[in-house]
Amino acid sequence: xxxxxxxxxxxxxxxxxxxxxxxxxxxxxxxxxxxxxxxxxxxxxxxxxxxxxxxxxxxxxxxxxxxxxxxxxxxxxxxxxxxxxxxxxxxxxxxxxxxxxxxxxxxxxxxxxxxxxxxxxxxxxxxxxxxxxxxxxxxxxxxxxxxxxxxxxxxxxxxxxxxxxxxxxxxxxxxxxxxxxxxxxxxxxxxxxxxxxxxxxxxxxxxxxxxxxxxxxxxxxxxxxxxxxxxxxxxxxxxxxxxxxxxxxxxxxxxxxxxxxxxxxxxxxxxxxxxxxxxx
Ligand SMILES: C[S@@+](CC[C@H](N)C(=O)[O-])C[C@H]1O[C@@H](n2cnc3c(N)ncnc32)[C@H](O)[C@@H]1O
Numbered sequence: 001x002x003x004x005x006x007x008x009x010x011x012x013x014x015x016x017x018x019x020x021x022x023x024x025x026x027x028x029x030x031x032x033x034x035x036x037x038x039x040x041x042x043x044x045x046x047x048x049x050x051x052x053x054x055x056x057x058x059x060x061x062x063x064x065x066x067x068x069x070x071x072x073x074x075x076x077x078x079x080x081x082x083x084x085x086x087x088x089x090x091x092x093x094x095x096x097x098x099x100x101x102x103x104x105x106x107x108x109x110x111x112x113x114x115x116x117x118x119x120x121x122x123x124x125x126x127x128x129x130x131x132x133x134x135x136x137x138x139x140x141x142x143x144x145x146x147x148x149x150x151x152x153x154x155x156x157x158x159x160x161x162x163x164x165x166x167x168x169x170x171x172x173x174x175x176x177x178x179x180x181x182x183x184x185x186x187x188x189x190x191x192x193x194x195x196x197x198x199x200x201x202x203x204x205x206x207x208x209x210x211x212x213x214x215x216x217x218x219x220x221x222x223x224x225x226x227x228x229x230x231x232x233x234x235x236x237x238x239x240x241x242x243x244x245x246x247x248x249x250x251x252x253x254x255x256x257x258x259x260x261x262x263x264x265x266x267x268x269x270x271x272x273x274x275x276x277x278x279x280x
Contacts, residue, residue, distance in 0.1 A: 001046050011064045031073050032056055066200040078123040083153050085121055088145030090209040092123040095273050096185055099241045100124055102274055104131040112180030117168050117224055122150030124183055129159040138162040169223055175231050182228040185241035186220030187212050221250050225257035236279040247272035
């Protein structure tokens with residue numbers, strides 16, 4: 001095992017650096033053998049049978065090619081929950097936990113209707129239902145593959161969440177009910193920002209979930225804000241995860257759509273990551 005450890009680290013360091021390579025190796029052993037850091041140390045000089053070693057090496061090869069470990073094992077943590085993920089969905093991010101957290105804190109005991117646009121794995125919709133159990137939550141996505149994953153996650157967590165396939169950019173789109181809260185983490189990375197992104201995001205995560213045209217980076221925000229303004233009642237809340245490069249512009253989108261109390265909130269790293277407003 002010591003030999004294997006040296007090999008794994010040498011394969012992963014070029015792409016991930018030492019710290020992340022070690023963290024990935026530990027997760028690999030956790031998945032494959034249920035090992036903790038302590039077990040790993042304890043079994044350092046054990047012999048591994050060839051079947052297990054071959055399996056492990058195949059995973060190491062995939063990691064070394066940049067494939068995210070979440071897609072290899074098909075799951076990703078979000079809060080304390082484990083969400084199924086597949087290449088049809090974005091891997092849930094910690095920033096998005098902060099968005100959910102902010103909504104929950106502002107809406108203790110909420111029992112109205114919530115629409116989550118671009119639900120992906122369903123991480124926002126299902127977590128909101130977990131934390132606000134009397135809410136009625138519907139997730140929308142254009143991707144049939146993503147919706148299958150979101151439905152699986154809701155069922156696995158025994159949460160009663162509805163999902164609907166819809167293209168929010170289609171002028172005919174309607175929520176089909178009067179939401180009190182509209183939340184969205186829409187595609188917001190511009191193609192010109194692509195070159196700054198890691199290969200494991202670019203090569204493996206769905207581009208449909210990530211990218212918008214450079215000419216109109218706020219397209220989804222404008223369309224969703226207008227739709228929310230026309231279908232929500234006064235006092236309805238809009239919550240967005242945003243591209244931190246466009247915090248000011250996204251706030252303006254909400255103001256122009258008729259929202260008041262518009263503010264941009266910082267994430268734990270001090271970046272503007274959330275924009276929210278209340279319908280006048
Ligand atoms: C940034 S991902 C967010 C996924 C998930 N809500 C999260 O926070 O991890 C954006 C999602 O929007 C969906 N999407 C892209 N274009 C869409 C459209 N025109 N109408 C509805 N959903 C769309 C994608 O399939 C993707 O699941």
